[in-house]
Amino acid sequence: MKFDIIKKWKLWVIATLVIIVAGLAIFGFMGVNKTLDNSNGCEIQVSVDDNLANAKLVAKDVAEAYFEENLIANKIGSVQEITEYGYIYNFDKVEWKDGASVEDLISKIETAINNDKVNVTVEVREFVVLANSDLVNIIIAVAIATVVAFIYLLIAEKKRAAFTAVISAIIALVLNVALVAIARVPVAINTLFTVVAFLLAFVLSAGMLNRFKENQKLVTAEKREDYEIANLGAKLSVMRFAFVFFALLIASVVIFVLGSVSMQAIALQLLVASVSAVFSAFVYTPIVWNAIK
Amino acid sequence: MKKGKSISLLTIIGLLIAAFLVLTFLTFPVGVKNFNVLGAIEKGHDVDGGYAFTYTLAKGNVEEVEDVNDVLETIEKRVTALGYTAYSIKAIKNATLTDYDIRLELGTKTNKYGNRDYDIVSEDAKAAMQYGELKFFGGTEANPEAEIFENIDNPVKSVTYGGYSSSSGYYLVNIEFASDAWSELSTAMGEGQYYLKLTIGDEVLSPFTGNQTVSSGNFVGKTITLQSGSEESARQQVLRMSYGGLAVEYERVSTQSSIEVGSPLGSGLFDVYTVCGIAIAAIIVFAVVALFVTNKGYGLVALYLLLAYGIIYLAMLLAVPGIKLSLGAFIGIILATVLTVDGLVVIMKRIKEEFENGKMLRPAVKTAFARSLKPVLSTVAITVIICALLLIFVKSIAFDFAVVLAIGIIISAFSTLLLNKMFVGLFLGASQNKPCFLNLTREESAEV
Numbered sequence: 042m043k044f045d046i047i048k049k050w051k052l053w054v055i056a057t058l059v060i061i062v063a064g065l066a067i068f069g070f071m072g073v074n075k076t077l078d079n080s081n082g083c084e085i086q087v088s089v090d091d092n093l094a095n096a097k098l099v100a101k102d103v104a105e106a107y108f109e110e111n112l113i114a115n116k117i118g119s120v121q122e123i124t125e126y127g128y129i130y131n132f133d134k135v136e137w138k139d140g141a142s143v144e145d146l147i148s149k150i151e152t153a154i155n156n157d158k159v160n161v162t163v164e165v166r167e168f169v170v171l172a173n174s175d176l177v178n179i180i181i182a183v184a185i186a187t188v189v190a191f192i193y194l195l196i197a198e199k200k201r202a203a204f205t206a207v208i209s210a211i212i213a214l215v216l217n218v219a220l221v222a223i224a225r226v227p228v229a230i231n232t233l234f235t236v237v238a239f240l241l242a243f244v245l246s247a248g249m250l251n252r253f254k255e256n257q258k259l260v261t262a263e264k265r266e267d268y269e270i271a272n273l274g275a276k277l278s279v280m281r282f283a284f285v286f287f288a289l290l291i292a293s294v295v296i297f298v299l300g301s302v303s304m305q306a307i308a309l310q311l312l313v314a315s316v317s318a319v320f321s322a323f324v325y326t327p328i329v330w331n332a333i334k
Numbered sequence: 335m336k337k338g339k340s341i342s343l344l345t346i347i348g349l350l351i352a353a354f355l356v357l358t359f360l361t362f363p364v365g366v367k368n369f370n371v372l373g374a375i376e377k378g379h380d381v382d383g384g385y386a387f388t389y390t391l392a393k394g395n396v397e398e399v400e401d402v403n404d405v406l407e408t409i410e411k412r413v414t415a416l417g418y419t420a421y422s423i424k425a426i427k428n429a430t431l432t433d434y435d436i437r438l439e440l441g442t443k444t445n446k447y448g449n450r451d452y453d454i455v456s457e458d459a460k461a462a463m464q465y466g467e468l469k470f471f472g473g474t475e476a477n478p479e480a481e482i483f484e485n486i487d488n489p490v491k492s493v494t495y496g497g498y499s500s501s502s503g504y505y506l507v508n509i510e511f512a513s514d515a516w517s518e519l520s521t522a523m524g525e526g527q528y529y530l531k532l533t534i535g536d537e538v539l540s541p542f543t544g545n546q547t548v549s550s551g552n553f554v555g556k557t558i559t560l561q562s563g564s565e566e567s568a569r570q571q572v573l574r575m576s577y578g579g580l581a582v583e584y585e586r587v588s589t590q591s592s593i594e595v596g597s598p599l600g601s602g603l604f605d606v607y608t609v610c611g612i613a614i615a616a617i618i619v620f621a622v623v624a625l626f627v628t629n630k631g632y633g634l635v636a637l638y639l640l641l642a643y644g645i646i647y648l649a650m651l652l653a654v655p656g657i658k659l660s661l662g663a664f665i666g667i668i669l670a671t672v673l674t675v676d677g678l679v680v681i682m683k684r685i686k687e688e689f690e691n692g693k694m695l696r697p698a699v700k701t702a703f704a705r706s707l708k709p710v711l712s713t714v715a716i717t718v719i720i721c722a723l724l725l726i727f728v729k730s731i732a733f734d735f736a737v738v739l740a741i742g743i744i745i746s747a748f749s750t751l752l753l754n755k756m757f758v759g760l761f762l763g764a765s766q767n768k769p770c771f772l773n774l775t776r777e778e779s780a781e782v
Contacts, residue, residue, distance in 0.1 A: 078598065084426070122383070122596030129595075169425040169434065171406045175730040182727040186720040193715055197708075233662060233732050237669060240720050244673065244713045248680065251709040277683070284624065284679045288672045291620050292613040300609045301600025307661065311668075 044276045047268060050328045057216065064219020076227040076306045077118035079170065083135040086164045087146075088127025089154070096159045097126040103153045104128070104146060104163070111141035119301040127162075135165050179232050183239060187211075190243060194250075202250040205330040206243055213242030213321035220313045227306035234310040241318035245285065246326045249278050253330060267334075271327035282323050289315035340763030347638065347760075354645045375651050378420030378660030378734065379441030381606045383596040385452060387459040388426075389436045389584035397582045402434045405582060409436065412462040414729040415573045420660040422598060436584060438462065439595055441658070443566065454566045461570040463586075466535020466579035472522055477544040478529050482518060489515035493575040495568055496559060504561035505568035509575060516556040523550055534579045539571070599661065610664035614671055618644070621675040625682065631771040632682050635757045636675075643674055643749040650741050662731030663738040670742025673713060677750035681706045682772075685758075689774045695767055698774075703755050710747050717743040 046053075087104040089096040108114075108130065118131030143163050150161045187207060194203035217238035221228060252274040257267075289311060297308035391399070399405060402425040413421050420441055425434035443454045470489060472482045483489040489512055496506030511519060522528055531544030538544070541560060552558050562568035599606050618640045626633025647667070651657050684705050688698035717739065724736035765771035 119598060119600045121598045122601045124594035164428060166426045166428045169402055171410055171423060175728055175732060178727040179732060182723040186723040189719050190716050193719065197712065233735060240717060243716050247712045247716060248709045251712065280683060281676060281679045285672055285676050288617045288620055288675050291616050292668050295613040295616045296609055299604045299612060303599045304609060
């Protein structure tokens, strides 16, 4: 089967538009799915005043088993250790099943510790965190960076390449937002991964465009059309894109498997950013470059 | 280069890399301290935790808190002005409280001896939560009580951190007075000595305690420069004089004045540091194995290169002051490592193409590196542009991401273009320039 990515450009464009429209609609109606680091919620602090008889770890084990059995919560955050001597657990809400209560939990922990000298405290608090206050600054930074990078490519690679790279990067950025909204990926670190998708797509696209330029300069018996140059350039870049994608996939899998709940959200965001960047750069660089004469 | 010489050099380089790697994970005595490379890099609150300070509304507080988000936003501006990029600011309330308490979590800082310093963080928290209006008092006698600049809204035009002065050995704070304030002050100072006192709430701000004099000789234009013994106290002064105090008065909760907390992203065996470290190692292993499978000997080149790249990167993270390993920084390291792998793949692909087009092995390698210069430099340029803009506009962990990625991509370019060329040359020398070492084939004979 002949490699021809540009032939099915309509399919790619329609698929991308469907994802973007659906994603932005979900984003508009439901907003982002924030992790507890980024949204208001409740916390339960379980602490002991002394670590006799390994009281801290005993309290942790009993509390976690109790939460799993008796707590009604939709979202569970990571566990933060208090060095002396306890843990803070984050939830979206704290609602106990029938018969369960803070006093019951304290009693169970004290029974498990079995040491009169250790006092157990369990405190339930609601918390309010700031909304993402750096979002506007990141948008301004990315907007200006786009202009400056465009000017750089205009000088280094000419107009066609500059427009292609910018368009590919912007598609990656929008696609990342849409995919995060559709997949309801918990958003952890502000808009950092959208910047990652944008940057990666820009860099990968610029690399592929350099290859198109080289192929154009080649003097061969058979003069190639732009269509063939773009397809050939994309074909020759497959290995490069595969390496980048699989490297980021492996990093995401490692972080997801080994990390805490919050780190799993980071891993998912990294994976979505990789998919957005690699797809946009690989598919849209030859399509847009071929379309611009 | 002859085979024997190449093998000798590669062995020496390999042993050096192995030695540096072992040293990275060891703790060894340096003078009176124990030094560990990984431990020496400062970590952000989200990676290593820090101290949590709880504040409650003071009994004497007059202003009502209409929206706690406004308070959180103000505190965040003050915390980022102190140089923190990773922190946690929460308003918390249990069932017994009517108003929110504020819990401020700041990452630990190290003092000049490399030890965690609670006092620095405590003073930073105090500066961030300071209540009261900035007031100026002046007179011809010590401890003046006559308020000056009463009719001037903003007597201080700007307060900036002036960095470290190697000539004086102090950290500098530059205070520029507004024109109208300077006019009043210079008239009051006249030709003699003038006592100046600054207060925020009940606190008197050093060095303007009212017991030392200032004169027009202390000013350059409308600017006076203060000297501070440490960077942290200099930044705290900048914060206090720039922002004044909070409009709402909070006091530290004495029963929970401060607690040491772990990373909010999880701690224990697989903390953020370990997980991200394993992820980066997994990328390196993947690249080496994949390149070995596709290009045989180039996998060995990649192994040497990526390890050398890692050591240089680590050295730069240690050497560049102010680097903080937050989660954003780790994402930057991951991305820089992936772009290095990308560079390796680009070059190997070009070597293959040049060889298949009929060039001999060594000229093919030379041409491939020459052709790869532009795409690698494009990658660096675009990345540095985006990082530079983030550094200018952003103060959160995206700042750490930008700094670390910018450093990483420059080291990546150096490694990909120069170190890679060196290692390819050495390995080809060791394999007696056999194209099969890099899994290169073409229709005609490929012998050199």
